[in-house]
Amino acid sequence: xxxxxxxxxxxxxxxxxxxxxxxxxxxxxxxxxxxxxxxxxxxxxxxxxxxxxxxxxxxxxxxxxxxxxxxxxxxxxxxxxxxxxxxxxxxxxxxxxxxxxxxxxxxxxxxxxxxxxxxxxxxxxxxxxxxxxxxxxxxxxxxxxxxxxxxxxxxxxxxxxxxxxxxxxxxxxxxxxxxxxxxxxxxxxxxxxxxxxxxxxxxxxxxxxxxxxxxxxxxxxxxxxxxxxxxxxxxxxxxxxxxxxxxxxxxxxxxxxxxxxxxxxxxxxxxxxxxxxxxxxxxxxxxxxxxxxxxxxxxxxxxxxxx
Amino acid sequence: xxxxxxxxxxxxxxxxxxxxxxxxxxxxxxxxxxxxxxxxxxxxxxxxxxxxxxxxxxxxxxxxxxxxxxxxxxxxxxxxxxxxxxxxxxxxxxxxxxxxxxxxxxxxxxxxxxxxxxxxxxxxxxxxxxxxxxxxxxxxxxxxxxxxxxxxxxxxxxxxxxxxxxxxxxxxxxxxxxxxxxxxxxxxxxxxxxxxxxxxxxxxxxxxxxxxxxxxxxxxxxxxxxxxxxxxxxxxxxxxxxxxxxxxxxxxxxxxxxxxxxxxxxxxxxxxxxxxx
Numbered sequence: 001x002x003x004x005x006x007x008x009x010x011x012x013x014x015x016x017x018x019x020x021x022x023x024x025x026x027x028x029x030x031x032x033x034x035x036x037x038x039x040x041x042x043x044x045x046x047x048x049x050x051x052x053x054x055x056x057x058x059x060x061x062x063x064x065x066x067x068x069x070x071x072x073x074x075x076x077x078x079x080x081x082x083x084x085x086x087x088x089x090x091x092x093x094x095x096x097x098x099x100x101x102x103x104x105x106x107x108x109x110x111x112x113x114x115x116x117x118x119x120x121x122x123x124x125x126x127x128x129x130x131x132x133x134x135x136x137x138x139x140x141x142x143x144x145x146x147x148x149x150x151x152x153x154x155x156x157x158x159x160x161x162x163x164x165x166x167x168x169x170x171x172x173x174x175x176x177x178x179x180x181x182x183x184x185x186x187x188x189x190x191x192x193x194x195x196x197x198x199x200x201x202x203x204x205x206x207x208x209x210x211x212x213x214x215x216x217x218x219x220x221x222x223x224x225x226x227x228x229x230x231x232x233x234x235x236x237x238x239x240x241x242x243x244x245x246x247x248x249x250x251x252x253x254x255x256x257x258x259x260x261x262x263x264x265x266x267x268x269x270x271x272x273x274x275x276x277x278x279x280x281x282x283x284x285x286x287x288x289x290x291x292x293x294x295x296x297x298x299x300x301x302x303x304x305x306x307x
Numbered sequence: 308x309x310x311x312x313x314x315x316x317x318x319x320x321x322x323x324x325x326x327x328x329x330x331x332x333x334x335x336x337x338x339x340x341x342x343x344x345x346x347x348x349x350x351x352x353x354x355x356x357x358x359x360x361x362x363x364x365x366x367x368x369x370x371x372x373x374x375x376x377x378x379x380x381x382x383x384x385x386x387x388x389x390x391x392x393x394x395x396x397x398x399x400x401x402x403x404x405x406x407x408x409x410x411x412x413x414x415x416x417x418x419x420x421x422x423x424x425x426x427x428x429x430x431x432x433x434x435x436x437x438x439x440x441x442x443x444x445x446x447x448x449x450x451x452x453x454x455x456x457x458x459x460x461x462x463x464x465x466x467x468x469x470x471x472x473x474x475x476x477x478x479x480x481x482x483x484x485x486x487x488x489x490x491x492x493x494x495x496x497x498x499x500x501x502x503x504x505x506x507x508x509x510x511x512x513x514x515x516x517x518x519x520x521x522x523x524x525x526x527x528x529x530x531x532x533x534x535x536x537x538x539x540x541x542x543x544x545x546x547x548x549x550x551x552x553x554x555x556x557x558x559x560x561x562x563x564x565x566x567x568x569x570x571x572x573x574x575x576x577x578x579x580x581x582x583x584x
Contacts, residue, residue, distance in 0.1 A: 056431065128330075131337055156357070190333060218319055
């Protein structure tokens with residue numbers, strides 16, 4: 001038994017040594033190609049390990065730490081808190097429904113917009129495209145400021161509504177409420193959804209749509225039975241990526257504070273007494289959930305993800 | 308049947324106007340606040356529906372020169388600091404992004420799809436990575452090195468995608484084999500033939516990942532501790548603490564930066580990538 005293990009161990013090391021040896025000093029053309037692939041992937045792997053895998057592992061370890069300033073001991077206290085405390089359960093619920101609702105809303109808006117961009121002949125199309133993609137490079141805090149401009153206490157729509165309804169401006173301002181935050185999320189998420197859907201839309205077979213129209217289908221029926229099945233994989237892919245985006249939003253909520261979501265609570269754990277262990281536990285849960293969700297969704301749906 | 312065609316269905320009659328209306332409303336929703344921000348940054352007050360008291364450069368002066376109140380700093384130092392940090396991130400991105408994009412575009416190997424997914428999907432968003440950095444690299448946080456390596460991981464996907472779109476339009480195998488048969492070694496082929504041919508994608512990718520790194524707020528906010536604030540933190544301080552119109556001017560500075568980037572991307576001519584910004 002022990003001898004078996006030893007021989008298996010030596011065989012494994014032997015195999016590793018042969019593999020490393022063939023990479024370092026290749027003898028065949030195929031081995032040279034493998035060496036090139038390894039060399040090409042190496043810089044990225046180094047970055048991934050140093051700035052991704054290693055810090056995330058540390059974060060994972062800290063979330064079980066008993067001591068606050070050094071990582072030592074093992075406790076499930078922080079995870080237990082998240083499961084038992086209704087405060088955290090409530091935040092998790094808020095985060096999920098809000099991200100889901102904004103994802104559905106932004107995709108429902110992005111589909112007709114992508115449709116119009118692809119099918120209609122529009123004036124000044126390059127200007128339209130620039131406007132639609134511009135918010136993709138804005139950080140969340142600027143999206144929040146845009147909502148303050150529109151719906152804040154002195155916002156343009158607030159003034160308009162106050163004028164029309166005769167109420168005071170403070171009463172009709174929605175920027176710091178849940179609705180204001182909803183619009184702020186949409187400000188970041190619609191351009192993102194559009195980016196993904198435009199790629200899908202450009203690959204549609206238009207012959208089938210024309211055939212359907214000639215055979216007497218209404219535009220809505222054509223969309224429902226011909227276009228929709230074609231864009232379905234892209235649509236599911238967009239749902240997954242936009243939902244991820246929605247869960248990751250932080251700067252916007254930090255300014256508008258309309259709803260206490262998971263990311264905002266992570267910051268509060270740090271800001272109020274630097275509770276790094278609790279923050280790490282929350283970040284770990286976030287990471288595991290999103291990672292697992294993405295892998296499962298890509299594995300078990302027909303989603304196409306191309307960014 | 309003919310009757311139905313004459314009457315037309317609801318969607319035939321209203322489908323197009325409704326879709327167009329959604330497009331117009333979306334455009335207004337996205338563009339109107341940007342325009343208002345820029346316009347109001349030249350106003351002296353905003354009490355009614357629209358800002359008034361044009362034209363003043365007081366707000367811009369407060370942002371560009373600094374007000375000198377409290378820990379307030381001028382935009383110049385933040386802009387310069389972020390420019391440097393983002394540039395550091397871009398250099399790392401070039402070193403890691405171009406080779407992996409080439410590996411995925413040129414070679415067929417076991418696990419290629421997964422390598423591609425890892426290169427293209429961000430591993431973790433800014434706030435999660437920020438929390439992870441806090442205790443892992445506590446000494447680096449104050450020097451800005453933590454910001455640089457964080458930015459480079461967060462924005463690497465954009466570099467990889469831009470470079471990949473350039474590689475996909477090239478016949479890589481033929482180019483590589485021509486160069487090799489003329490006697491160039493493989494490293495030389497890669498550095499002096501392949502990379503220069505993909506320069507459009509490389510420049511576009513550099514510009515995009517630079518902009519997004521300079522604009523990154525979530526990661527900077529968690530990791531930044533003291534010293535010159537990065538540009539995104541400067542914007543945040545202005546939005547939360549400064550007067551409304553000063554904030555408008557600060558955000559406008561940022562808009563100008565993005566406009567500049569968009570124009571330079573159009574000059575580079577990589578239209579496919581502009582849409583991805």
